Amino acid sequence: MATKIFWLTIFIAPLYLWHMTSDIYRYFLYGAPAGQIWYVLSKLLDLYGALLLWYQVLSSLLRTTVYANALPRWTCLHHRILGSLILLIITGHITFFVTDVSLRRELFVWQLLLPDVRDFYHTAITVGLFGFLIAIVAVIAAVLRKYLAACWKTIHRSMLVVVALGLVHGFLIGTETRYGFYEIFYCALMVSLFIALILRWRQSQECA
Secondary structure, eight states, X not given: OHHHHHHHHHHHHHHHHHHHHHOHHHHHHHOOSTTHHHHHHHHHHHHHHHHHHHHHHHHHHHTTXXXXXXXXXXXXXXXXXXXXXXXXXXXXXXXXXXXHHHHHHTSOOGGGGSOOOSSHHXXXXXXXXXXXXXXXXXXXXXXXXXXXXXXXXXHHTTHHHHHHHHHHHHHHHOGGGGSHHHHHHHHHHHHHHHHHHHHHHHHHHHHO
């Protein structure tokens, strides 16, 4: 029971924080600047995209360790469904964000879909963009695993890079991370992944 409450709390936390910082109801009641609703919806998808990425990688790292029992039941089907959902959420996040900026500027800002490191803001966006592109490659490798038997697992493991870039992107650019609670939450996600990597590595060494 305690484990279920723990996981429920983790998955509700982003929604609660988003609700506390977005004023979404006020926008519907009293109106909002052009693109603002798309912006706050993009933030919600960003929060859950990062969280689900973290959970997907954590589950994959720990599923063969003694800590697997601390996670909800996990199968290959769950992994594939969640992976597809994550890709859909990230695509929605990017679409909503570009829609927001385009409505504000009254033109399609396709430049946001290109790498740009001229300043902190655009660099943070580029970090997320690279993460998304790597995720697409990793997913394609998994889909074509019958034809890439020799290397698909190695390519798919690049999802570790994706979750790292996703967390860094969210931490750098997300307004929610300016709140003390969410700073702790984000850092906890990063630290837990690092610990999971160590545990998985130690197990591989013991089995070698």
